[in-house]
Amino acid sequence: YFRRRVDMSAFSILPKHKQNPYHIKMEEDSQGNDETRSFVLTHLSSYKVSALNCVLCKTVLPVFDRYPMIDGTFFLSPQAYGENVVQVISDGRLQFINAVCVGCLEGGSDIRCAACKKKWDGSTLLLGTMYSYDIFAAMPCCQKRLTCKHCRRAVVDVNTGLSFYSEYSRMITCPYCKAYDYHFIRPMSDTFVVKQPIWN
Ligand SMILES: [Zn+2]
Numbered sequence: 001y002f003r004r005r006v007d008m009s010a011f012s013i014l015p016k017h018k019q020n021p022y023h024i025k026m027e028e029d030s031q032g033n034d035e036t037r038s039f040v041l042t043h044l045s046s047y048k049v050s051a052l053n054c055v056l057c058k059t060v061l062p063v064f065d066r067y068p069m070i071d072g073t074f075f076l077s078p079q080a081y082g083e084n085v086v087q088v089i090s091d092g093r094l095q096f097i098n099a100v101c102v103g104c105l106e107g108g109s110d111i112r113c114a115a116c117k118k119k120w121d122g123s124t125l126l127l128g129t130m131y132s133y134d135i136f137a138a139m140p141c142c143q144k145r146l147t148c149k150h151c152r153r154a155v156v157d158v159n160t161g162l163s164f165y166s167e168y169s170r171m172i173t174c175p176y177c178k179a180y181d182y183h184f185i186r187p188m189s190d191t192f193v194v195k196q197p198i199w200n
């Protein structure tokens with residue numbers, strides 16, 4: 001049902017030192033028993049989805065049956081950042097499988113924080129697999145990204161931050177207004193300003 005990858009040319013835009021299994025997830029065992037992979041493929045096939053769009057530049061990303069599963073990365077978020085995302089239940093919570101292409105992760109599109117305009121850098125993320133948290137919320141660049149969705153006061157101090165990338169994707173209580181929400185996850189227009197590369 002899913003495509004079989006014929007070569008690794010999709011990753012040739014990476015600098016040479018990143019074209020290896022430390023930066024691109026490769027198949028580990030011959031049986032192919034892998035929870036993350038079955039999670040993604042099972043959900044996508046149940047919706048008859050064999051390709052997703054990059055939520056940033058809209059490029060079509062075919063899904064492959066083995067690692068690396070995509071020319072970019074998948075990530076789970078309670079936010080659907082694009083129209084063409086897949087809804088799942090994970091850990092009892094409603095989530096969406098979003099996708100970002102390798103070009104956007106490597107800085108090929110101009111992606112800036114909607115608040116402070118700092119350029120977003122996804123180049124440290126592992127390619128070809130799925131993150132179980134929101135990669136856009138995981139590396140907050142300014143205090144605005146850490147405010148309460150309801151009262152707009154600081155839920156977490158940007159200088160202190162949280163210990164784990166995944167913590168920004170959890171529901172937490174605002175210390176001021178007590179609102180319990182995914183405070184650091186917002187719709188695309190409140191997260192990034194995306195400028196398409198001119199060659200697209
Ligand atoms: Zn993209």
Ligand SMILES: [Zn+2]
Pocket residue numbers: 113114115116117118140141142143144145
């Ligand atoms: Zn910012």
Ligand SMILES: [Zn+2]
Pocket residue numbers: 148149150151152153174175176177178179
């Ligand atoms: Zn609040």
